[in-house]
Amino acid sequence: MAERQEQTAPDAVLTRIGQVVMLHHGGDREEARSRLLDLWTEIGEDGDPLHRCTLAHYLADTQDDPADELAWDLRALSAAEELAEGRAAGDPASVRGFFPSLHLNLAADYVKLGRAEAARSHLRRARGAAGSLADDGYGDGVRSAISRLELRLREDGTPSGDGWGPPRQR
Numbered sequence: 001m002a003e004r005q006e007q008t009a010p011d012a013v014l015t016r017i018g019q020v021v022m023l024h025h026g027g028d029r030e031e032a033r034s035r036l037l038d039l040w041t042e043i044g045e046d047g048d049p050l051h052r053c054t055l056a057h058y059l060a061d062t063q064d065d066p067a068d069e070l071a072w073d074l075r076a077l078s079a080a081e082e083l084a085e086g087r088a089a090g091d092p093a094s095v096r097g098f099f100p101s102l103h104l105n106l107a108a109d110y111v112k113l114g115r116a117e118a119a120r121s122h123l124r125r126a127r128g129a130a131g132s133l134a135d136d137g138y139g140d141g142v143r144s145a146i147s148r149l150e151l152r153l154r155e156d157g158t159p160s161g162d163g164w165g166p167p168r169q170r
Contacts, residue, residue: 013043013051021058033062049088053079053098060105066112073109077102099129100142107149116153123150 016039024032036059043051053076060072080102082088083095103126110119126146133139 011050013039013048014054017051017054017058024058024062029062033059036062049079049082050095052076053083053095057102057105060109066109070106070109070113073102073105077106096129096132097134100126100133100146103129104142104146104149111149111153119149120153123153 017036020032020035020039023035036055040052040055040059043055045052056072056076056079060069060076063069063072080095080098084092084099086092103122107119107122107126110116110122123146126142127150130139130143130146133142
């Protein structure tokens with residue numbers, strides 16, 4: 001019975017991350033970044049990979065410098081890979097749906113940094129992983145964002161406008 005309760009109990013760290021994300025979406029980017037960094041310090045570089053992936057994913061959104069955004073998105077990918085490869089506790093299948101978005105975000109980061117070939121590489125990986133997405137609004141949004149960024153990179157090597165950006169997960 002206790003095991004069943006643990007499985008259905010909400011994850012307090014993910015709940016806290018979600019609360020900070022709402023703050024960020026409400027327009028307080030600086031405060032959100034500060035609170036997410038505090039959570040990062042709390043869980044540490046060796047903390048639960050799901051927590052690190054989620055935190056780094058959202059920390060990337062709060063960065064002003066594209067190089068910093070890239071660094072956080074790379075941390076998110078690394079933590080997701082730990083889970084997927086079974087190097088950490090947890091269900092490896094539970095993160096499959098993260099990879100299209102994570103690679104799409106990295107592609108967008110590389111575009112911002114003027115690194116079109118690296119962007120294309122991550123777009124190929126995003127497209128390859130997109131089969132794990134559900135046929136729902138989120139999955140449709142990620143697939144559409146992949147297509148938009150692919151099209152923009154094909155047209156002239158760099159995107160124009162802001163409409164190509166990936167939706168963020170969770």
